[in-house]
Amino acid sequence: MRRAATAALVLGLGCGPLVAVDADSTGDSGGQPGNDDRGDDRPGTGPAPTGSPTAPDDDGDPDDEGPEGEVDDGWKPDFPSGPPCSEAFFTDCYEAITFAGYESEVLLVAVHDLGGDGWPELVVLGEFWMAVHPGVVGGWGEAEHAPHALASPSAIAFGDFVDDMNPDLVAIQPPYEALFVEAGNGQNVFYLPTYVDTPGLPVQLRVGDLDLDGADEAIATLADGPLVVVHEFAEASPELELVESPVWQSEALELGALQLGDSAYDLLVSGVSGDQVLLGLASYGEAVANQWQVQPFVAGAVGLTARNFDGDGAVDIATASWSDTRALLHHWEPNGTFFVSAEVQLGDATLAAVGGRFGPSALGLVAIVDGTPTVADFATGLATPLAGPPIQGPVVAVDINGDGMDDIVAPARDGLGVVAYLSHA
Secondary structure, eight states: OBOOOEEEOOTTSOSSEEESSOSSTTOOSSSSTTOOTTSSOOTTOSOOEESSSOOOSSSSOTTSBOTTSSBOOOOOOOOOOSSOSOSTTGGGGEEEEEEEOOSSOOOEEEEEOSSSSSOOEEEEEETTEEEEEOEETTEEOOOEEEEOSOSSOSEEEEEOSSSSSSOEEEEEOTTOSEEEEEOBOSSSEEEOOEEEEOSSOEEEEEEEOTTOSSSOEEEEEETTSOEEEEEOTTSSSOEEEEEOOSOEEEEEEEEEOOSTTSOOOEEEEEEEETTEEEEEEEETTSOSGGGOEEEEOOTTEEEEEEEOOSSSSSOEEEEEETTTOEEEEEEEOTTSOEEEEEEEEOSSOEEEEEEESOTTTTOEEEEEETTEEEEEETTTTEEEEOOSOOBOSSOEEEOSSSSSSOEEEEEBTTSSEEEEEEEOO
């Protein structure tokens, strides 16, 4: 069953491009000097990080010359000296950096290489605004602010939906039963969104080139219904594909080549079916009701992350649970079943989590426990709270400084900024 609908959404901002961050140092919206839409000529304005690091000397450009003629490669945290990062001194492995001074409450953060230069940008969204911190060596520079069409998106993701090698933005905007996409031009400029109606309220959102045609698809779980796959956003009438799911009220979604040995994308979803919490796995293209591998799962699971965590060639699933305060590692067997191979007691409920290269073993999960980022190391069974400002979900895990451990980025719990916990392996 397929259906499609699309239309331009203006939301009171008029027609034309929306600028996320200037493409050059003149502060103009279209890359041409002199047509500054912000009413000033101040390049590189916006919040700078606070705390132990210092801001870049100008606009975060890693090629800028510093005061002594040396190349300024951006701010870096002053990690404590002394014992190396280890189990005994794990709290010394992260340094908290705070970004503040945004226009209003921070709703979402994302990390993505918007310019294709290998240095991912930090994207911050609030109510009708977006701020982009350019990527520099070891972190991010000062942000550029711009208006944004969406009032309060609940989830965003980036992908190349128009097959032009430039990242585009897709978003969920409650209470609309639709997916919104903003085409990007590769210079941090995003255009007014179009939308595709969905047969229910989208909840979780992922992006991938499911059909291997060179253009990404957006896939979303619905609050009550099937999975939705949107093809060909660039066309006048995008295709909307409905994929029957074994669960409803979906709590988590994962997407990727989970079954080693093939190149197909696989869909992994957890949610409720009747009075059971189920985990379902199926290869895209074969994801029909009788081909899902389904089994009981942990109630209240959040932060579903699927990858080969322990290096044994099999897929593992890391998740936390707000219902029984555990972080769990589920091991996938070739017969399609999962079993809990490791668990860590978190000590309190959690509402956001993500698995990754955390802890001394780089095999773990970070969960937000009462506002505190807490690293659960599946190899040691230890849960370690990190010292720093409290945060709230959603949380992003990505290796920014190239040390082999994932860094943690999330909105501050008071909503007034963004906190980045940068690792030190």
